[in-house]
Amino acid sequence: EPEVTQTPSHQVTQMGQEVILRCVPISNHLYFYWYRQILGQKVEFLVSFYNNEISEKSEIFDDQFSVERPDGSNFTLKIRSTKLEDSAMYFCASKGDVYTEAFFGQGTRLTVV
Amino acid sequence: QQQVKQSPQSLIVQKGGISIINCAYENTAFDYFPWYQQFPGKGPALLIAIRPDVSEKKEGRFTISFNKSAKQFSLHIMDSQPGDSATYFCASISPGNQFYFGTGTSLTVIP
Numbered sequence: 001e002p003e004v005t006q007t008p009s010h011q012v013t014q015m016g017q018e019v020i021l022r023c024v025p026i027s028n029h030l031y032f033y034w035y036r037q038i039l040g041q042k043v044e045f046l047v048s049f050y051n052n053e054i055s056e057k058s059e060i061f062d063d064q065f066s067v068e069r070p071d072g073s074n075f076t077l078k079i080r081s082t083k084l085e086d087s088a089m090y091f092c093a094s095k096g097d098v099y100t101e102a103f104f105g106q107g108t109r110l111t112v113v
Numbered sequence: 114q115q116q117v118k119q120s121p122q123s124l125i126v127q128k129g130g131i132s133i134i135n136c137a138y139e140n141t142a143f144d145y146f147p148w149y150q151q152f153p154g155k156g157p158a159l160l161i162a163i164r165p166d167v168s169e170k171k172e173g174r175f176t177i178s179f180n181k182s183a184k185q186f187s188l189h190i191m192d193s194q195p196g197d198s199a200t201y202f203c204a205s206i207s208p209g210n211q212f213y214f215g216t217g218t219s220l221t222v223i224p
Contacts, residue, residue, distance in 0.1 A: 042216040104156035
């Protein structure tokens with residue numbers, strides 16, 4: 001069964017450092033998302049990406065965040081200068097078209113120290 | 114603004130009982146309503162979903178009831194099992210394909 005793959009599963013970084021979270025969406029999917037989930041809290045939308053551009057972003061997704069689909073298979077989330085409050089699980093998701101479900105990856109646990 | 118309101122925050126049910134989780138949405142433009150199940154340390158996984166032209170959808174022990182006029186939908190888990198213990202998120206999807214998640218319900222099924 002096709003799945004969304006995220007790497008690494010856990011990343012620890014020092015405050016102020018840049019991190020790149022990587023995702024390999026399902027191969028024929030067209031819509032891509034990043035979400036985050038602070039421990040014990042709800043899943044929060046960060047950004048959606050379609051046709052090689054951001055289609056929508058939340059207020060969480062400020063200038064410190066960027067996304068890229070560099071090679072047609074990977075979908076990355078970059079945080080330029082991490083803050084303690086960026087510590088969370090980050091989930092990537094992809095979907096094939098408008099009325100299909102989104103498939104989520106297993107998540108990357110980011111810990112900023 | 115909380116686009117999707119979910120209740121209860123936590124739920125404890127005896128094995129064999131019925132678990133009911135409710136959601137209400139704000140935007141009438143939402144046109145797809147999935148429920149996700151999440152186990153600790155895992156990503157959300159789609160459980161069941163409904164479109165607004167249908168009032169009820171049943172898949173095995175899981176049923177979504179949808180009330181378009183009230184802008185509410187609920188998940189019913191019949192014959193709840195300990196393996197159903199997880200966090201459940203409802204979601205609403207806008208025509209622009211953005212997911213709005215509810216705040217989650219932590220379900221514990223007691224053997």
